Amino acid sequence: QVQVVESGGGLVKPGGSLRLSCTASGFTFIDYYMTWIRQAPGKGPEWVAYISNNDLYIKYADSVKGRFTISRDNAKNSVFLEMNSLRAEDTGVYYCARYYNILNGYQGGPDYWGQGTLVTVSA
């Protein structure tokens, strides 16, 4: 079955950095775009970034552009989110999710989400 597992969250001071990792299994990873979504406490999900199956297409939300970098390693079925210049408003649960299959094309938002990793930015 499809599984997505995030790691790397924690407590970091404002201005600091953190690298999140996500390992996927149960599907052909190289056929899928992948995405990161975050959710601040008591708020709805906020899309952060996505990356195409072959790294050619990468998009970021305006709120993280220039500070966050998404990448992937298809050999290890993994996707990463490098977060720099962190701010208090970046606090939340960060979810990695399977986005869409290049063979079927875009049919909506991400389908399988991990359980998330908590990032807390505080002095």
Added chain:
Amino acid sequence: SSELTQDPAVSVALGQIVSITCQGDSLISNYASWYQQKPGQAPTLIIYATNRRPSGIPDRFSGSTSGNTASLTISGAQAEDEADYYCNSRDTSGDFLELFGGGTRLTVL
């Protein structure tokens, strides 16, 4: 950029039908997706491509759109359907950015 607007809260009597709506210009030309989220859990996809259900999602959940409004309908609400529901779509900028609505808390009475 654009936004997706949802009512913050909706209630329904057990076994009755309820619709949750989502408004936004991006819905005129983009697919809508719907997610269910229960406390302490990750969101679960319940509708994609506006009106399709992933395997394992009960058929009491259905989706539709009309103009700039997408609707999630639960026909015969169950106690376990009490949750937060979020709509999702791409934005209208042409950059293929993703949007989420602010969420609707469904209470089953």
